[in-house]
Amino acid sequence: MIIAIDGPAASGKGTLARRIAAHYGLRHLDTGLTYRAVAAALLARGMPLGDEAVAIATARNLDLGHLDRELLSSHEIGEAASRIAVLPGLREELVRLQRAFASEPPGAVLDGRDIGTVVCPDAAVKLYATASPTERAKRRTAELLSKGKEADLETVLADLQRRDARDSSRSVAPLKPAEDAHLLDTSEMDIETAFKAAVDIVDSVRAA
Ligand SMILES: Nc1ncnc2c1ncn2[C@@H]1O[C@H](COP(=O)(O)OP(=O)(O)O)[C@@H](O)[C@H]1O
Numbered sequence: 401m402i403i404a405i406d407g408p409a410a411s412g413k414g415t416l417a418r419r420i421a422a423h424y425g426l427r428h429l430d431t432g433l434t435y436r437a438v439a440a441a442l443l444a445r446g447m448p449l450g451d452e453a454v455a456i457a458t459a460r461n462l463d464l465g466h467l468d469r470e471l472l473s474s475h476e477i478g479e480a481a482s483r484i485a486v487l488p489g490l491r492e493e494l495v496r497l498q499r500a501f502a503s504e505p506p507g508a509v510l511d512g513r514d515i516g517t518v519v520c521p522d523a524a525v526k527l528y529a530t531a532s533p534t535e536r537a538k539r540r541t542a543e544l545l546s547k548g549k550e551a552d553l554e555t556v557l558a559d560l561q562r563r564d565a566r567d568s569s570r571s572v573a574p575l576k577p578a579e580d581a582h583l584l585d586t587s588e589m590d591i592e593t594a595f596k597a598a599v600d601i602v603d604s605v606r607a608a
Pocket residue numbers: 407408409410411412413414415416539540542543586589590591592594
């Protein structure tokens with residue numbers, strides 16, 4: 401079984417994906433980390449973010465087993481990830497890796513921006529997680545502060561909105577719900593409530 405979870409920045413899709421994968425005994429891939437890892441490698445080498453050939457070569461060396469969210473979680477890397485995510489050839493390369501991961505038994509939960517629309521259009525269940533921009537900014541700010549990083553609500557909100565606008569307006573694989581995605585607005589839900597709502601959706605789709 402493949403479960404696709406998409407949504408804007410800090411909507412809780414990664415948290416849901418991890419818990420749903422554990423609940424159903426599936427593997428999990430946070431596809432945002434694949435874009436972040438390429439961006440981080442380019443930044444570390446001082447390479448321009450618009451050089452598609454270098455970005456593709458970097459993607460070919462990615463090891464999906466060693467993507468570390470802690471190391472890749474910074475604002476700068478997230479911003480650079482969304483800038484390289486407009487490159488069609490890079491997306492093609494990363495989608496190839498992501499599909500290979502998804503195709504291995506017993507199946508997987510993938511979260512990102514284009515899982516239901518491009519990477520796994522035949523996924524058994526598609527969720528689109530949202531929450532209001534202010535709620536998402538509050539959650540991301542709390543997350544950064546809890547890790548001892550600097551963060552203020554206004555800056556984080558502006559960062560998320562800029563990234564969402566770029567991700568939604570790009571011509572290749574823009575952020576949008578698949579036509580058959582189930583929308584899950586978690587603005588008023590805590591993590592446990594959101595997880596239970598997601599499991600209810602998955603179970604009802606499987607039973608249908
Ligand atoms: N329903 C929720 N209520 C409160 N906090 C949440 C909820 N879902 C996720 N979070 C928290 O919000 C932050 C962002 O969640 P995350 O799953 O990383 O989002 P995404 O993968 O969409 O960027 C994390 O610190 C997470 O613990």
